[in-house]
Amino acid sequence: MTDTKSKKLSVADIYSRFGIFIILIIAVIIASFLSDAFLTPRNISNIIRQNAVVMIIAFGSQMVLIAGGCDLSPGSVCALSGVISTMVMLQVNNPVIALIVGVLIGALCGLINGLVITTCEIPDFIMTLASQFICRGAVLAITEAQPVSGFDISFTLFGQGYVGPIPAPIVILVLVLIFYWILMNRRRFGRYVYAVGGNTDAARASGINTKKIKTQAYLFAGAAAGLAGVILMSRMNSGQPNGGEQYEFDAITAAIIGGTSMNGGTGKVYGVVVGALFVGVLLNIMTQMNVSAYWQKIVKGLIIALAVIIDVRVGKSKKA
16 A cells, blocks of 8 residues: 555656656657757747747746736736836837836736735635736726837837847846746745745744735736736837737646646746746647647647646645
8 A cells, every 4th residue: 555655656746847848848849740940949949039928927927826826917917017118118218217117017916916815815816807807908998909109119129139149038038037946946935935825824823924925926926927018019019908818828827737736835947937838839830830829729728727637636646
């Protein structure tokens, strides 16, 4: 009986540590056979650049999931922050100020989410769903559903520019990744986030201000969505009020595929990166094969369902 349990534990542990890497490698091998253009440096660079926005949002989504929450607002926060940053750019003609304002708007949205959830003790799902509609409605209202354009070309640096030979979105992504990894693995705050998501009552009993930690997780998620919004609008060279639609689901998908548990307390930074790359590879090869956008949505939905099923099964195996 003991041997059976240890085998289950080892299989679950192996999957949680290496499963996503195996899945990504298999996807890359299959994609390389399906398209000769897939493994070219230009295409690989395009995959990372195109998924930089979703990956940055996914860092925030993962932190919230680890803390035991769930954020459905990042796509709308991304649009609101990005559009406001383009409007600021039109007024001050300074891309740095526009970037800062965009990030602050996102952080404010995240802070409001966190404060309302922890103070009023309402379900995360309900509050962030409400925020999704509020932010999307706000950006459509202030723009009258029309794109914002006419700002200086210097704003496009964040989404279209290069730092040497490297696309600027990839440089920003790497900087955010480093900051996020340090925050979650080398700072007390990261340990507290895992503790709150793993067992809120135990974390509270040990002296951790669980409401504060959860609020800060939402604040980070909002700031990440705000930064992603600036990059997205910069890449589009206009403030698109419909931008970022369903990005929250792409981000959550990346986190879950990467091994982040929906039950909180579990998730590795490298997992969300590999998960986002897997989704990017899948969408890239489907696009190259001219697969309908409708079928792409079906595939993404199936991936989410499968990832959650695996998460539940692995969780049960570890408890067995």
